[in-house]
Amino acid sequence: MSTPLLRVDDLHKQYGNTQILKGISFDLERRETVAIIGPSGSGKSTCLRCINYLETPSAGHIFLEQELIGEKKLHNKLLRRMNDTELAPQRQEIAMVFQLFYLWPHLTVRDNVAIGPMKVRGMPRAQAYELADAMLDKVQMLHKAASYPEMLSGGQQQRVAIARALAQQPKVILFDEPTSALDPELVGEVLNVIKKLAQEDRSMILVTHEIRFAREVADRVIFMDGGHIIEQGTPQQVIDNPQHERTRAFLGQIGAGAPAAPAAAGGSAA
Template sequence: MLRVHELHKNYGDLEVLKGISLELKPGETLSLIGPSGSGKSTCLRCINYLEKPTSGEIWLGDELIGQVKDGKRLRLMSDREMAPQRREIAMVFQLFYLWPHLNVRDNVALGPIKAQGMPRKQAYELADAMLEKVHLRHKAEAYPEQLSGGQQQRVAIARALAQQPKVILFDEPTSALDPELVGEVLAVIRELAEEGRSMIMVTHEVRFARDVADRVIFMDGGRIVEQGPSAQVIDNPRHERTRSFLGRMAVESA
């Protein structure tokens, strides 16, 4: 479904990603874990070219993302050229980024209307279906300020689903929420995983990653340190750096 090959990202002299390679199979949930500053979020943002990689390749199926042949050379696509590809890779951010002047239904329908030219009636029907999926159909007429943080994040997930993407990226979707609201968002993500959605999730919720993800990748210092089936990496990590990180996380969550 998705393949990342030798991904590098530099900010000036600072090398944040140092040759990341990973694969996502159709219907698989992949979780990226690791300490802050390890490059997890940067990796996600490079996958859909919110950040332009310094080098490396990203493939969605047999299509190269973000680059196009120009004669014998590859060049970066313009934002206009990339728009169709970005619709295939939806992203849910830490913050919700809902339009405060639009109600919930309009927030979800706006993308299909503006980006895909979908008729308004059809877009509203799609929005209502996606809101039903995140258990917020009854809030379609509400405005973001009338919702809890967990509800706003679920609207953001519905908005991503309305793109009808092939892959959904979650960048620490619960980190901005109060602890009592985290569960409702994780429950929706769990349901999507059980549906067989293809997803990559950056999270500090290690127990959730173990239970929901098919595979876990542990990153540190811009590199992949360890990866494998979620239970293997979380319960029986092979690398000392992974053991150290998970041990600290267990103490903090106790």
């Protein structure tokens, strides 16, 4: 059996007395797209932020290609948290696309995409611009390379943010509800870009409320609620034929077409 690209092992996150994540464990295989769905407040976004240590887990471990993320083994086999300088190379391997776009307003689109490779990888400007243009072309934004963020629609800004993540040349891309801040008519253009990336067999984790999109693009779906993974499996298993009552209730509430619980023999569905 092959070693997973990313492994989340018994992840916990607590703020004061409030537990957000209560022992989350799952793997991401190479070239796999995993969609995480669930109600607001279930811990989906916190899980993503812990994976690349934007949030420090309260307990548990993250492994990328069997390397501990955010922790360093000491000679006595104890672990200590890495500082930001030590974390920087690891974070470069795990790109994140946020709900909001976080583009530098004083930089052009090209510079927003190129600045990461220049600052983090020390890439020469000409090479970084060549990479930025290639990534902008991939998300159909090359024609806006000389524009500034304020001149773009929300959907265009999010596509630039995706190009910026791609320019990191990461091993994993995390999407944290990338369409939630967009007007409805702009959602499709961003989802189309993500769909193309999934078709390229990139390794991605997508937190989304777009259930039908998750069914279409994900290799595997995880349903979270209350800081726990309730069930996971193929889209057909989790979305079309959920086994847990909480999953069925959630999908029914949002009109995702989850079937009712199967009727007992000789009876009717409850």
